[in-house]
Amino acid sequence: MFSAILEYExxxxxxxxxxxxxxxxxxxxxxxIEKKMLMISGGLAHTAYGGIGLAYLLEFDxxxxxxxxxxxxxxxIAFLHKKSHVSxxxxxxxFWALGMALGIIFIGLIPGYTPNIESYLFGNxxxxxxxxxxAMLLLSALIVFCVFAFYKDWQIFLFDEEFARLQGIxxxxxxxxxxxxxxxxxxxxIRVAGIVLxxxxxxxxxxxxxxCSRNFTGRLALSVLFSFVFSFFGLWLSYTLDxxxxxxxxxxxxxxxxxxxxxxxxxx
Amino acid sequence: xxxxxxxxxxxxxxxxxxxxNINLQIEEGDFLxxxxxxxxxxxxxIKAVIGSVPYTGRIEIFGKSHDLSLVGYMPQSSDLNRxxxxxxxxxxxxxxxxxxxxxxxxxxxxVKDEAMEYLRLLGIEHLAKxxxxxxxxxxxxxxxxxxxxxxxxxxxxxxxxxxNIDPRSSEHIFExxxxxxxxxxxxxxxxxxxxxxxCVKSIACLSQTLxxxxxxxxxxxxLTQMYGCPIDLIAHGHPHRVLPxxxxxxxxxxxxxxxxxxAKHAVVKNPCCKYH
Numbered sequence: 001m002f003s004a005i006l007e008y009e010x011x012x013x014x015x016x017x018x019x020x021x022x023x024x025x026x027x028x029x030x031x032x033i034e035k036k037m038l039m040i041s042g043g044l045a046h047t048a049y050g051g052i053g054l055a056y057l058l059e060f061d062x063x064x065x066x067x068x069x070x071x072x073x074x075x076x077i078a079f080l081h082k083k084s085h086v087s088x089x090x091x092x093x094x095f096w097a098l099g100m101a102l103g104i105i106f107i108g109l110i111p112g113y114t115p116n117i118e119s120y121l122f123g124n125x126x127x128x129x130x131x132x133x134x135a136m137l138l139l140s141a142l143i144v145f146c147v148f149a150f151y152k153d154w155q156i157f158l159f160d161e162e163f164a165r166l167q168g169i170x171x172x173x174x175x176x177x178x179x180x181x182x183x184x185x186x187x188x189x190i191r192v193a194g195i196v197l198x199x200x201x202x203x204x205x206x207x208x209x210x211x212c213s214r215n216f217t218g219r220l221a222l223s224v225l226f227s228f229v230f231s232f233f234g235l236w237l238s239y240t241l242d243x244x245x246x247x248x249x250x251x252x253x254x255x256x257x258x259x260x261x262x263x264x265x266x267x268x
Numbered sequence: 269x270x271x272x273x274x275x276x277x278x279x280x281x282x283x284x285x286x287x288x289n290i291n292l293q294i295e296e297g298d299f300l301x302x303x304x305x306x307x308x309x310x311x312x313x314i315k316a317v318i319g320s321v322p323y324t325g326r327i328e329i330f331g332k333s334h335d336l337s338l339v340g341y342m343p344q345s346s347d348l349n350r351x352x353x354x355x356x357x358x359x360x361x362x363x364x365x366x367x368x369x370x371x372x373x374x375x376x377x378x379v380k381d382e383a384m385e386y387l388r389l390l391g392i393e394h395l396a397k398x399x400x401x402x403x404x405x406x407x408x409x410x411x412x413x414x415x416x417x418x419x420x421x422x423x424x425x426x427x428x429x430x431x432n433i434d435p436r437s438s439e440h441i442f443e444x445x446x447x448x449x450x451x452x453x454x455x456x457x458x459x460x461x462x463x464x465x466x467c468v469k470s471i472a473c474l475s476q477t478l479x480x481x482x483x484x485x486x487x488x489x490x491l492t493q494m495y496g497c498p499i500d501l502i503a504h505g506h507p508h509r510v511l512p513x514x515x516x517x518x519x520x521x522x523x524x525x526x527x528x529x530x531a532k533h534a535v536v537k538n539p540c541c542k543y544h
Contacts, residue, residue: 034352085282152373156362159352163362166318166341167419170368214399216353 004239010126011239017128018231020140021192021201025231026224027147028185029206030216034158037182040077042199043092045186047073047099049120049195053106056115063135066120066190069099070183078179082172123194123246125235132191139188143181150174155216192231193246204230204253211264230256269330271296271423271453272317277325279312286312288477290325296422299445299454301468301484303461305495308475310457311344314425317455329423340421340452342412344428350401356411357396360387363418379418386414390444406437413441417448424448426456442467461486 005011032041051069055062073095081088107114119127128136147154156164157174165171189198209222234249241248270293277290287309294300302310316323318341319334330338360383361375387393390410400408409429416424429445430438438460445454446467456468464471464484473480473494480490 034349149371150369152362152365153370155354155358156365159354159359159362160343160348162318162320162343162347163341163415164365166336166339167363167366168337168368169365169370173369210353214353214401215355216358219353 009130010128013128013130013133014125014235014245016133017125017136017192018228018235020133020136021189022205022228022231023224024140024143024185024188025201025205025227026209026222027144027220028181029202029204029223029227030209030219031147031154031158031178032182032202033206033210035178037178038199038203039089039092040074040179041182041186041202043077043096043099044070044074044183045190045195045198046096048187048190049104050099050102050106052117052120053103056117057106057110062117062120063132063187063190067183067187070187071180073099074179074183075176078176082175119194120190121194121196122244123190123192123197123249125192125231125245125249126238128191136188136191139184143184143188146177146181193249197246197250200250200253201227201230204250204257208253208257208260211260226253226256269296270294270328271298271330272455273326273328273331274313274317275326277313277316277323277327279309279316279321279323281312281321285476287316287323287474290474290478292472292478292481294453294455296330296453297449299449299467299469300456301464301471302455302457302474303459303464303471303486303494304474304479308494310474311427313474314341314427314455314457317425338422339425340416340419340423341425342416342427342429344431345405345408345412346431348412350403350408352400354400355396356387356392356398356400356403357383359400359411360396360415360418363415366419383414383418386417387411389417390414391440404433404437406433406441409433409437409441413444422452424452424454426454426458428457428459430458430460438462 005015032038048066048070051065051067052062053065054069055065058065077088077091077095080086080091084091107117118124153164153169153174156167157169157171161171164174185202186198189201192198193201205223205227206219208226209219213219213222230253231249234252235245237243237248237252238245272292272294274290274292277287277292278285279287286307290309290313292313302313304310312321315321317327317329318336318339327333329335357380361379363383364375364379365373384393384396387396390413392407392410392414395403395407395411400411403411409431413426413429416426426445430441433441442462445456448454449467449469458464464486468484470482471480471484471486472478473486473490475494475496479494
């Protein structure tokens with residue numbers, strides 16, 4: 001496959017997407033897991049379907065539609081999470097289903113030919129364009145900068161939000177900002193793993209790293225590495241067997257995590 | 269000067285009233301122990317002071333309302349994720365973060381030295397590089413106390429600082445607190461009656477309303493009023509009757525009778541099978 005990467009432009013794009021996606025996954029999966037936001041990430045990914053459907057109906061860029069839909073939903077859920085006493089799970093479930101429902105309705109309203117949006121649902125890393133890579137580069141640079149520039153704040157915000165608030169740290173800002181970063185990550189990763197499978201990429205790297213390191217920086221670095229390994233070998237499987245790349249990445253990630261879990265138990 | 273002044277404080281959780289018209293004045297330099305049954309509103313009072321729960325009424329800290337700059341708060345350790353990937357020194361150093369945002373923040377050598385000093389004071393400096401997941405309950409409580417002290421508070425609020433830790437660690441924490449009380453006012457939620465006997469200067473008994481505030485002398489009437497039934501002692505926040513005053517002696521392995529006052533203190537250290 002290495003010679004093919006050098007030869008074919010679409011494989012080069014896929015490789016760049018994997019590298020950028022791995023950096024984002026590695027970092028964000030740690031923040032998501034420590035803040036117990038996994039289900040929110042899944043909900044936001046599925047909400048994006050409504051935006052994709054609307055974009056196809058009104059004929060504009062589906063990624064922009066997904067981003068707008070998910071971002072609005074994220075900020076709304078974040079607001080309700082802060083202000084309402086109702087369990088966050090209820091909002092997530094409602095937005096999760098609403099996004100999918102709207103997507104189905106919008107696509108159903110498109111006259112004539114129904115577009116094939118399977119690549120958004122299950123991911124198709126081999127279809128990533130040069131423009132997608134550029135957008136991914138900008139988004140991942142933004143996410144990496146925002147996390148590392150305020151690293152100490154994130155660390156204490158994730159560990160003890162109450163203490164951070166008492167120290168005068170802008171916890172409300174970080175609360176909403178985390179939702180925005182999660183949304184950006186989800187949108188960035190939809191091209192790699194798809195709406196349905198993106199949750200695995202936002203959980204498996206940090207979960208695997210947590211079995212190997214007790215240090216936050218170490219976990220971030222290991223998560224990036226795990227994410228790259230999952231994605232690269234998933235892509236290799238996909239290329240070799242000519243099957244869905246997203247599904248291959250997820251299955252490979254699950255197998256590695258299960259293996260690490262068993263090894264960890266034996267060690268313990 | 270009043271370190272903490274609470275007037276007509278009421279707190280509701282949905283339709284449940286957790287605190288009802290609390291009026292409490294705490295002088296500077298006091299060491300107040302807050303006692304009460306589980307669900308009596310002890311932690312809620314502390315959380316209202318730090319603005320974590322919505323309330324009605326008036327709270328002033330050193331004469332100012334909504335000013336938490338002089339407050340140090342130590343939460344219940346059970347509220348925190350003990351498996352978070354962070355080491356002891358990093359937790360302690362986080363007390364140095366006291367602005368809205370910190371752009372590429374680095375801790376100074378002075379702060380690192382101060383953090384080590386507080387860890388030393390609490391006897392856990394050798395654990396500085398350890399992950400918090402490797403700490404015992406007592407060590408973790410001491411770490412939270414060290415972090416709180418590094419914020420240099422004038423009013424220290426402690427929510428069950430000795431919950432679920434061994435008697436020796438509790439004793440050490442109370443010794444440190446008694447020493448710190450020379451420099452700061454301390455308000456401590458506790459179920460530990462040995463703390464009441466050994467280090468607090470006054471107590472407040474809460475069960476939704478303020479039942480008693482004054483010298484640390486508990487009598488059967490106050491306890492009965494606080495727990496809603498005739499009781500002789502409290503263990504882990506639950507009222508117990510002693511039938512009769514039997515205490516288990518760990519050294520001899522025997523149970524023997526003792527006076528009410530002796531039994532009240534003994535239960536914290538040596539709970540007996542004959543308590544109900």
